[in-house]
Amino acid sequence: MALSSLVQTPWKGKAKALDQDFEDLDPVITYRHLHAQNLGVRDPLRVIALCDSDAFYAACEMVRLGVDKDTPLVVLQWDAMIAINYPARKYGISRLKKYNLKELKEKHPDLMIVHVATYKEGEKEPGYWDDVDTKTHKVSLDHYRRESMKIAAMFKECLPGCETEKASIDEAFFDFTKCVREIILERYPYLKQVPLDAPDGVDTRLPPPPPIAWDGLGHVIPVNPAPAGEGNAEGTPSNQEASASTRTDEASDPPCTWHDVALSIGAELINKARQQVYEKLGYSTSAGIARNKFLAKLTASYKKPNSQSILRNAAIPKYLRPLPFQKIRFLGGKLGTAIAKEFEASTVGDLLSISLEEMQRKFGEDSIWIYEVLRGIDRSEVKEKSAVNKSMLASKNLPTPITDASEGLHWIRVLAAELALRLNEARETNPNLWPKSIVLHARRGYEASRSKQAPFPFTREVTVDTIAAAGDKLWKELVGSELATKVTSVQLAFTGVEGAEAGQRSIEGFLTSAQSAKRQRGDDTDIRHVSLDDSLADQGNDIATSWTNGPSGDRSSDAHVPSFVCSRCGKKIILPSTTAPSVYEEGHLEALRREHDDFHFAQDLAKESAGGLVISGPSKSRTGNGKPVSGASKGSPKKKKRRKDAPENVGIEKFFRKP
Known part of the structure; x- marks a missing residue:
């Protein structure tokens, strides 16, 4: 086989393929x-x-408990067995059956039955409790994830x-x-x-x-x-x-x-x-x-x-x-049933006589991948995924639907405990990790899930109280004080989880900086008695003054002093005199720029909480998450894009559920 046939683009998309393209068992x-x-x-x-990993959840529990490898063990999630180790399988125990645990224990005294760890309100970490109840507890897979x-x-x-x-x-x-x-x-x-x-x-x-x-x-x-x-x-x-x-x-x-x-x-x-x-x-x-x-x-x-x-x-x-072809990934379900019915086939061998042309005529030209996989051909690459999960989700399907809006606060706190633990664990290896938003999803009855989100402000420590407070606010905005329909599922999630920029601080940090600046000027005004909006406005003026003039007087005429002009407020920001040019490093000015941007972001958050769209500069505005909105004007309502009717799926596409 010539080299060119091996290095050319293998995937033909909707183009017709030839049989010789798949004769590669002995290249x-x-x-x-x-x-x-x-x-x-x-x-x-x-x-x-x-x-x-063999019987992974069961193996995790065996390692945690320090039991012998020959010990039969099963893992429960409520009344369902989610893992059965190989010694226990010798007893004929299967995940497809439901058992009376008391009778099972009497029949096999050496069998260990372990329930997965669960969260419950008031606990910062999941535990192994004797009184687990799906009405008050939430399953935790944190141990297995670790x-x-x-x-x-x-x-x-x-x-x-x-x-x-x-x-x-x-x-x-x-x-x-x-x-x-x-x-x-x-x-x-x-x-x-x-x-x-x-x-x-x-x-x-x-x-x-x-x-x-x-x-x-x-x-x-x-x-x-x-x-x-x-x-x-x-x-x-x-x-x-x-x-x-x-x-x-x-x-x-x-x-x-x-x-x-x-x-x-x-x-x-x-x-x-x-x-x-x-x-x-x-x-x-x-x-x-x-x-x-x-x-x-x-x-x-x-x-x-x-x-x-x-x-x-x-x-x-x-x-x-x-091999039964419906055991192959993506060839089960409706698509597999349709193929089995169309060609009266049950195994891979039954389908090998079907030509590519006939396969594409029946199920669309994209069905070339079916033709390939039946012959053991897979073009997918092995790609390392990012170690950082861009989102973190904690969810609970409620066995007893919520009928009182106040009951949701219990589950918000339980879900917040899981998110706090996961985020803190992730920050142990990457301290700069921080989510941009917190999102609450709630499903009422058989309706589609509704959601509400808000920016998640940076704080020094991630606590259950901090996350629960943000979740409670979203719950009240999304659900209200009265429930017209029972809530059957609640989810709390972090989105946009990524490394925060160096120098990022909480609003408290900005207020502390403003108070320090006032003290340097001899101003005795107590910042604790000023509203948030006023504090931020004062802080902006104080920081701009100290950065522009500095404690030692006007430096704006010094051409050698590093500086930049803010595109939002139009002010020239100069490196403070405490950082002399002789010891100046490039990172100082960049950190100063980020700190100034964070100050504007804090202002935006404060204004957004009062309602309305924040407008900054002549042609830019910012949403609550600090992202620019091009061409926005003050007070103008946000236009919703009209959703176009999606074209009807054809070929094998119609056999897959829309995301």
Whole structure:
């Protein structure tokens, strides 16, 4: 296969695709491929792994309680089992059933039953209580979230240089392609240089690879599996049957390829990392290693727990064919039902005879991705997500709807405790983190959720009282004093969570600065007896005076003094005389600019609380969150954009719910 066919843009959008575009189970691997820095998702040496924590919630509780790994344990959330560890599964306990806990305990005395931690009013942190009640408590997953972060950090430490993408609270993808290429060149130095007699130069195919010792690397999924019936209903072997189903005629297997070498190296790397996580943190994991994300995730469930499986390219067709296609992500639900009905199919193998043209004619041209995934092709990249969550949400679906508006204040305080804990934990590693807004959502009956938001002012400490006070105000504005309809769900959230600018202070800090400035001038006015608006106005004048003139007199004529002109008030702001030019640093002026902007922002907040849109400058205004509003005029009502009717969905789009 020519290099151009590997590095060209793989996704054709709505264009028609040809069958040969998918014949890539045994691509030609050349010296150019091996020495290339990055060939993207079409790299023939691509190696992706998915690592999945075994029975994660149950494992977290076992580590917390310090119990033996063979102890059967289940985790409850109210009356539902959300996690069952593998020793407990031997008793036949399933999440799909409801049990009488007393009878279950009598039948299995050694079974541990743990309810997840919950928040309750008056407590700053969640706890494990004996009297949990969904009418007064709220479930907390904070412990699991923290443990997930520990595991992710350990993997990152053990796998430097690998691209990592956290897929869920207990799963993560790893792209070993770059690391594998480096190790291949290190282990097989004869590949570092293109032979002088290479017929096609750098585009010459690599020489045959050495034999691979798969022992100790995990379960290699057979190219020619055992006859049907030895596996489970999903086409993958069960835990007990995996060893039996791997019986295969090895002599009939195709020879190893350089991609198999790459897979074996990736298996080494992930295996070492998994061992470190188990030894240092106590968590067992299962992993799948394959050529892309879709196949890696599918392979991870081949044999569990505490194991890893490897899917060679040559094994892909026979591994996928017996798989019920509706088990594939996005091919369940209405779309899967429609495909099954249209083509009278139930497995991947049943759909392989459907041509791309027919698939696109029935379900639209975008259904090319269905055609690809059925053949084990996945173009998605492994991308590291931001460590900072842009939003934080605490929610409660109420078993007993709120009928009295005052009852909502109880849940506001419970939700505020969760947000306070999460924000404070995030600020331990990133002290500058701060949310721009706080949002309250409330659903009445079967109506769509209604919301209200407000800027969340910066304070020195994040407390439950601070968040609850802001939430209470939103509740009163959104719901009022009387409820016409019962409230069935309440959510409190932070949005726009990001690193705050250096030098950001609370309004109290501005008032303190103003009071200090008055004292420097000998003014005995007590700022505590002045209204907020008046205080801010005085403070603006005081700061402008001290910054422009300074305690030592007029400095405006000194051309060497750093300064800037505020675009909002038109005043020239000069660095105070206490910061002499000889010790001036560039950051001082920038900090001064931000502090002055924050002063205007504080003014805007004060004016907004009195009602109306704040106007500053000749052509700019600012909303309550401090963002400019172009072309606004004082007193002019905010125009609402007319919502255009969205076009009707066509093809496979109609099978998915609108966001």
